Amino acid sequence: MIALITGITGQDGSxxxxxLLDRGYExxxxxxxxxxxxxxxxxxxxxxxxxxxxxLLDQLSLIRVLERxxxxxxxxxAAQSFVPTSWDQPxxxxxxxxxxxxxxxxxxxxxxxxxxxxxxxxxxMFGKVRETPQNEDTPFYPRSPYGVAKVYGHFxxxxxxxxxxxxxxxxxxFNHESPRRGREFVTRKVSWExxxxxxxxxxxxxxxxxxxERDWGFAGDYVEAMWLMLQxxxxxxxxxxxxxxNSVQRLIEIAFDEIGRDWREHVEQDPALLRPAExxxxxxxxxxxxxxxxxxxxxxxxxxxxxxxxxxxxxIDAGAG
Ligand code: NAP
Ligand code: G4F
Numbered sequence: 001m002i003a004l005i006t007g008i009t010g011q012d013g014s015x016x017x018x019x020l021l022d023r024g025y026e027x028x029x030x031x032x033x034x035x036x037x038x039x040x041x042x043x044x045x046x047x048x049x050x051x052x053x054x055x056l057l058d059q060l061s062l063i064r065v066l067e068r069x070x071x072x073x074x075x076x077x078a079a080q081s082f083v084p085t086s087w088d089q090p091x092x093x094x095x096x097x098x099x100x101x102x103x104x105x106x107x108x109x110x111x112x113x114x115x116x117x118x119x120x121x122x123x124x125m126f127g128k129v130r131e132t133p134q135n136e137d138t139p140f141y142p143r144s145p146y147g148v149a150k151v152y153g154h155f156x157x158x159x160x161x162x163x164x165x166x167x168x169x170x171x172x173x174f175n176h177e178s179p180r181r182g183r184e185f186v187t188r189k190v191s192w193e194x195x196x197x198x199x200x201x202x203x204x205x206x207x208x209x210x211x212x213e214r215d216w217g218f219a220g221d222y223v224e225a226m227w228l229m230l231q232x233x234x235x236x237x238x239x240x241x242x243x244x245x246n247s248v249q250r251l252i253e254i255a256f257d258e259i260g261r262d263w264r265e266h267v268e269q270d271p272a273l274l275r276p277a278e279x280x281x282x283x284x285x286x287x288x289x290x291x292x293x294x295x296x297x298x299x300x301x302x303x304x305x306x307x308x309x310x311x312x313x314x315x316i317d318a319g320a321g
Contacts, residue, residue, distance in 0.1 A: 007077030056100030174241030195312035208273030241284020
């Protein structure tokens with residue numbers, strides 16, 4: 001079995017590569033050219049995966065990588081994935097996160113229409129939610145250029161499935177985190193800063209909207225759902241989440257409890273971190289994935305946040321930060 005992962009250097013790409021290698025796959029990854037290599041998340045896998053330079057902005061590079069690798073499965077995880085950046089760089093976000101999906105689907109049509117395709121869609125598409133909890137039939141109302149781009153990526157995947165009979169699936173994943181999460185996202189920002197406060201390196205944590213609520217799960221659990229979607233008999237779309245919602249304040253309470261401190265003495269709200277339009281509350285209804293794929297999340301929110309804080313403390317003790 002041969003799989004190609006775009007975004008292999010990202011959080012999900014690294015967990016998915018591990019997951020597929022454990023199942024005996026030959027794993028290939030797309031990396032974009034950079035003046036310095038930033039392969040930290042996959043450094044432990046470097047001799048087990050094959051990396052290819054290509055870019056979601058460059059149609060021919062995608063066609064060539066598919067011709068070279070001849071994959072049976074393509075997981076399209078690459079994107080400009082940070083919501084605030086999408087207001088600063090809305091056009092680039094659209095190019096990567098929206099049109100990049102069409103480029104990959106066109107490459108599949110040109111090279112091998114039998115390839116099974118996974119698109120990394122997002123609960124950000126629900127935005128200003130129309131109902132709670134959100135399922136596969138809940139209408140979208142995105143609240144950021146990123147969310148709008150993901151809606152395009154979702155519907156172009158559905159459209160190519162219906163127009164060209166491709167095995168193209170869209171996983172509507174709710175927030176998922178891990179010790180490998182980028183430090184700009186709120187869970188990792190909190191775990192990292194709590195670890196630095198624990199180590200006496202800093203004393204304050206600036207935060208935005210404390211009341212925002214998310215359905216947060218563990219990335220290692222969610223990559224299994226991606227794989228299951230491509231093993232199904234028919235290509236369908238699935239909501240993947242836990243069904244449990246927590247607030248940013250609750251996240252902070254857990255992280256500071258792990259370091260034995262009172263969060264109120266360290267956390268300050270910074271209005272500059274509020275978003276032009278906010279997604280206030282997301283909550284998944286993952287019952288279709290449970291029923292049809294047999295998928296269940298394993299790690300709880302609290303377990304995950306405590307693990308993230310402990311991992312960051314170890315990193316700081318080892319000299320990071
Ligand atoms: P991430 O850590 O930000 O990783 C994004 C990856 O995309 C990186 O490997 C990045 O490469 C790559 N990339 C960006 N632009 C590219 C381009 N033009 N060409 C090739 N590669 C490019 O994101 P993640 O958390 O793993 O998320 C994976 C996917 O799931 C993303 O599409 C994200 O939008 C979506 N998603 C994530 C969540 C979540 O909670 N994590 C939830 C729903 C959906 P570099 O290393 O070179 O930057
Ligand atoms: O961690 P976040 O930046 O994640 P967000 O915006 O929900 O997006 C993530 O999940 C999406 C799935 O729904 C993915 F598609 C997307 O790629 C990404 O992985 O922010 C979570 C919440 C927001 O409401 C934000 O306003 O936390 C709030 N928040 C409060 N203070 C903060 C901060 N977020 C960040 N990043 N930094 C803060 O200081």
